[in-house]
Amino acid sequence: MGDKKKKFQLNDTQLGYLMVLPALILIFAVTLWPVAQSFYNSMFDYRLNDPERNQTTLSYQIDLERYADGYYFYEGDMESLISSLDGEDASQAEEIQSTIDEYHQMIVNSDNIGDQYQTVEEMVNNFQPVNDDNLKYGSINNDFTEEYIGVLENSSDELSAIAEGLDEDLQGQAETTAQQVNSLNSAMIRPNFIGLTNYQQYLTNPRTWSAMWNTVFFTVVSVFFELVIGLAVALVINRAFIGRGAVRAAVLIPWAIPTAVSAMMWSYLYDGQSGIIAHYFSELGLISDPSTLLSTGSGAMFSVILADVWKTMPYMALLLLAGLQTISGSLYEAAEVDGAGKFQQFLYITLPMLKSAILVALLFRTLDAFRVFDLIYVLTGGGPANSTESISVYAYQVLFAQQNFGEGSVLSVIVFLSVAVISILFIKLIGSDLFEDKKGKK
Amino acid sequence: MRKKAGFPFYIFLSIFIFITMFPFLWVFLTSLKPPGEIFSSFNWFTSNPSFNSYVSAVETRPLFRYMLNSIVVSGLTTIISIFVASLAAYSVTRLPIRFKGTILGIVLAAAMFPQIAIISPIFNLIQSLGLRNSYMGLVIPYITISLPLAIWILATFFQKIPYELEESAKLDGATPFQTYRKIIFPLAAPGVFTTAILVFIAAWNEYLFALTINSDDSWRTIPVGLSLYQSQFTIPWGDITAATVIVTIPIVVIVLIFQRRIVAGLTSGSVKE
Numbered sequence: 001m002g003d004k005k006k007k008f009q010l011n012d013t014q015l016g017y018l019m020v021l022p023a024l025i026l027i028f029a030v031t032l033w034p035v036a037q038s039f040y041n042s043m044f045d046y047r048l049n050d051p052e053r054n055q056t057t058l059s060y061q062i063d064l065e066r067y068a069d070g071y072y073f074y075e076g077d078m079e080s081l082i083s084s085l086d087g088e089d090a091s092q093a094e095e096i097q098s099t100i101d102e103y104h105q106m107i108v109n110s111d112n113i114g115d116q117y118q119t120v121e122e123m124v125n126n127f128q129p130v131n132d133d134n135l136k137y138g139s140i141n142n143d144f145t146e147e148y149i150g151v152l153e154n155s156s157d158e159l160s161a162i163a164e165g166l167d168e169d170l171q172g173q174a175e176t177t178a179q180q181v182n183s184l185n186s187a188m189i190r191p192n193f194i195g196l197t198n199y200q201q202y203l204t205n206p207r208t209w210s211a212m213w214n215t216v217f218f219t220v221v222s223v224f225f226e227l228v229i230g231l232a233v234a235l236v237i238n239r240a241f242i243g244r245g246a247v248r249a250a251v252l253i254p255w256a257i258p259t260a261v262s263a264m265m266w267s268y269l270y271d272g273q274s275g276i277i278a279h280y281f282s283e284l285g286l287i288s289d290p291s292t293l294l295s296t297g298s299g300a301m302f303s304v305i306l307a308d309v310w311k312t313m314p315y316m317a318l319l320l321l322a323g324l325q326t327i328s329g330s331l332y333e334a335a336e337v338d339g340a341g342k343f344q345q346f347l348y349i350t351l352p353m354l355k356s357a358i359l360v361a362l363l364f365r366t367l368d369a370f371r372v373f374d375l376i377y378v379l380t381g382g383g384p385a386n387s388t389e390s391i392s393v394y395a396y397q398v399l400f401a402q403q404n405f406g407e408g409s410v411l412s413v414i415v416f417l418s419v420a421v422i423s424i425l426f427i428k429l430i431g432s433d434l435f436e437d438k439k440g441k442k
Numbered sequence: 443m444r445k446k447a448g449f450p451f452y453i454f455l456s457i458f459i460f461i462t463m464f465p466f467l468w469v470f471l472t473s474l475k476p477p478g479e480i481f482s483s484f485n486w487f488t489s490n491p492s493f494n495s496y497v498s499a500v501e502t503r504p505l506f507r508y509m510l511n512s513i514v515v516s517g518l519t520t521i522i523s524i525f526v527a528s529l530a531a532y533s534v535t536r537l538p539i540r541f542k543g544t545i546l547g548i549v550l551a552a553a554m555f556p557q558i559a560i561i562s563p564i565f566n567l568i569q570s571l572g573l574r575n576s577y578m579g580l581v582i583p584y585i586t587i588s589l590p591l592a593i594w595i596l597a598t599f600f601q602k603i604p605y606e607l608e609e610s611a612k613l614d615g616a617t618p619f620q621t622y623r624k625i626i627f628p629l630a631a632p633g634v635f636t637t638a639i640l641v642f643i644a645a646w647n648e649y650l651f652a653l654t655i656n657s658d659d660s661w662r663t664i665p666v667g668l669s670l671y672q673s674q675f676t677i678p679w680g681d682i683t684a685a686t687v688i689v690t691i692p693i694v695v696i697v698l699i700f701q702r703r704i705v706a707g708l709t710s711g712s713v714k715e
Contacts, residue, residue, distance in 0.1 A: 012537050016539035019532060032548075034563035035563075247459065251462065258665040259649065261669075264668055264671070265469050274679060322709035374665070377649075395558045400654055409562060423551070
């Protein structure tokens with residue numbers, strides 16, 4: 001081992017890069033890359049539950065089963081149509097037939113999907129369903145397909161035009177053939193890239209804006225109360241007393257248990273029939289009926305915010321307490337000598353000294369609150385009537401309940417952009433000293 | 443520490459502790475009530491406590507399997523992210539590399555990424571790797587949460603280790619890697635341990651990935667398993683409260699044992715000393 005080491009001896013800098021590399025690769029792979037993917041997916045009509053749209057694609061594909069099936073009927077209908085037409089119409093129909101045949105032969109003889117087509121055609125002729133998606137769908141050249149689609153559209157129009165001049169029996173036959181041509185056309189799967197259509201749809205959708213409003217309301221109100229109550233608690237317990245351990249535990253336990261578990265606990269406490277909080281609130285006259293808490297929009301929003309404040313206020317108090325303890329007592333003594341009152345001391349010493357601790361705590365809490373999912377999903381499910389639905393909950397519903405990855409990604413991207421804007425605003429406020437102390441020696 | 447605590451202070455303290463602990467207290471009291479009493483009365487204490495709810499909670503759902511899943515997933519996540527993060531944090535705080543600000547910026551940005559923004563590509567990734575309903579299927583996405591957190595906290599702890607020790611090791615001819623292993627790591631061990639606890643708790647509490655990726659009941663973690671206890675027609679509050687008590691105990695034990703370390707870890711990132 002010693003020998004090998006000597007040969008590949010790295011200097012400090014190279015070793016340094018080598019040591020951050022795994023972390024950067026992992027962060028790139030599981031965070032940055034997926035976000036880019038969400039952006040990309042949001043521009044497609046991409047649905048997991050639709051086999052023709054269950055992946056994002058910029059190129060044409062062909063549903064060979066449908067195509068083989070369609071071609072079988074088209075071939076027969078076209079033959080019999082031609083044999084029953086005469087004169088001008090017959091030669092026009094023959095021309096259509098030969099053009100389509102030309103393109104059809106190119107598919108049948110292509111290196112790419114020729115063999116695949118033969119296999120599928122055989123299965124279709126034997127009335128076997130094609131269940132293997134790899135066999136059923138073939139990739140097909142974009143330019144060729146666009147040309148072929150153009151030809152099929154023209155042919156169908158021409159056949160309809162021929163049909164108009166015919167008597168009743170033949171008219172029906174010609175129209176059926178035109179429909180067969182259309183079904184060949186529909187076997188071509190268009191690329192599902194749709195640009196910003198999803199954005200247009202979701203940015204004009206009232207449910208998006210109501211989810212956004214719920215999220216902002218929840219974030220502002222709960223973070224405000226967490227900060228105010230947390231600061232008050234921190235100020236009061238910033239002194240020597242017996243039982244610090246008990247307070248620390250009381251503060252940490254709500255923080256440490258899973259949000260989903262605390263949401264279950266609160267849903268029991270709020271329950272209209274057996275919930276103690278609902279019961280006491282209605283006894284005290286705060287609400288008209290115990291069921292009000294979870295069955296009305298404002299009651300449910302209040303319940304969600306109360307549960308959130310209960311869970312995270314102690315954490316806020318803890319961060320602020322740590323900040324308070326770094327303020328030197330001599331500052332207050334000096335202020336007292338100068339005759340400053342308690343409130344003035346708070347305003348001119350405590351708040352400025354605590355500013356960076358408050359901002360950092362606010363940053364993390366605001367971001368956490370803005371992406372709230374577990375609490376609302378478990379406690380109210382976004383209800384009643386979407387009145388507590390946050391933007392993350394809405395995104396989850398579109399992504400996984402409707403299995404619509406294209407449209408759901410639009411909402412994911414909206415959450416991401418909002419979080420980015422909030423972070424940038426806060427970091428501007430906090431300044432760069434957030435990293436400075438971590439960089440170490442230059 | 444300048445004020446002395448008086449009697450009104452202890453009254454305030456008791457009210458504060460009572461309010462924060464009330465939900466747990468009530469859930470615990472409910473879990474001991476016979477099912478009939480849960481729906482009919484708001485008495486605090488039951489006259490005939492029973493463990494029926496506990497038996498039922500464990501029998502109707504694979505609660506211990508959920509706990510095992512949570513322990514394995516959180517444990518693996520912690521080990522992997524602490525290992526990778528400690529290398530990165532050491533390099534960023536102690537070695538002469540460039541772009542430190544950029545690297546820390548990326549780490550912080552990654553910590554702020556909303557999980558909902560990455561869930562669908564991660565879902566596709568795990569699906570295509572065939573890792574749905576497995577432990578690794580959760581450990582991989584959990585890296586997104588735990589790695590930035592771990593780097594961020596570890597960087598603070600590494601920063602506090604005096605440079606003199608490192609310099610003298612270097613004079614004695616130690617390579618940077620030896621310095622890291624023999625000097626820094628043992629000195630940073632308490633900080634590493636603290637970070638490990640925080641990462642473990644973060645992984646233990648994760649909900650969104652666990653809900654979507656491991657949909658099979660026997661692969662669910664505690665938060666997901668517990669949130670799906672309700673059946674279609676009735677909500678078995680007795681079972682739910684008993685299950686809550688069972689799954690909360692490990693967390694309470696961890697918090698009680700390591701509370702000083704957790705507080706140190708939580709506050710290290712936000713307060714300058």
